[in-house]
């Protein structure tokens with residue numbers, strides 16, 4: 001027997017077994033529940049006399065930072081509470097989830113943001129999926145109606161930001177793909193196909209203009225409002241205009257996977273598969289599959305990771321595995337991400353004001369939220385854990 005070859009085979013088997021390891025969902029949810037209670041206890045004090053601050057976003061010099069309902073991250077904590085209810089079926093979590101969800105109600109009329117889906121679908125949408133509460137449904141419909149005010153027919157997109165940098169006229173960011181789920185839901189609830197049409201038009205315009213030949217995406221595409229043509233392709237939160245900002249790639253993957261679920265348009269499935277390959281095969285993808293904040297930061301490995309990008313990617317890949325012939329590859333990669341996050345990126349219970357995951361990067365070029373816990377990492381981590389069941 002060739003001892004060397006046997007050794008290699010054994011090593012490969014052990015590596016495969018470790019890679020294929022499943023996170024223990026029951027234990028991890030129990031710990032997440034304990035940690036979320038720590039967060040709930042800290043919220044009243046963190047308000048610091050400002051009642052408009054309703055929901056956690058991150059840690060700021062070790063202090064729990066709350067935001068108002070206007071902030072793009074305001075729906076994630078409510079969504080996290082709904083996931084705890086989904087897993088435990090415990091009405092304690094349902095009551096908490098309902099109270100943090102309904103605090104967002106007035107955002108249904110806020111047309112000043114494209115982040116409506118993040119805010120209202122992660123909260124009310126998840127709540128509706130679990131409860132079928134008619135009042136939640138009405139809020140979702142109104143939120144979708146408000147979001148459609150940002151759609152421009154000439155361009156074929158929903159406008160992302162109202163503020164301008166470099167004389168932007170009509171900036172559209174890849175993140176905006178995530179807001180389309182709200183529109184698909186509104187068509188299902190009302191039978192009015194206009195929401196669906198806006199969603200697919202936006203997805204098609206993004207497909208045409210946001211992606212490079214290596215299937216990575218630009219962060220920001222700015223359009224001319226008169227001609228509808230692309231004016232520039234840039235970044236706001238990435239390393240450079242031509243770089244691949246890690247969370248942006250994850251939003252694209254999740255967005256096109258969701259668009260395939262809603263439409264069964266093969267072009268969306270193929271795009272999601274191409275983005276998945278870009279992420280999984282990237283030479284700068286670390287061994288633990290938790291990416292650096294931008295795949296092209298030249299200071300890799302001496303720069304920050306983004307656990308939130310990893311969590312969004314894992315959640316998207318579990319869903320994509322249900323539609324693609326690459327099922328096993330996607331599940332194996334998502335399992336690897338979840339194993340790493342659970343083993344090496346979690347906060348000890350009782351620490352970090354109740355956040356679940358450490359080591360996310362919010363906006364590195366603005367020197368903001370670097371290597372900190374961020375609420376959307378926790379939301380997509382729990383969603384990925386739920387989706388990992390039975391895979």
Ligand code: GLY
Nearest residue numbers: 072175237247362
């Ligand atoms: N949508 C903003 C972000 O991903 O940071």
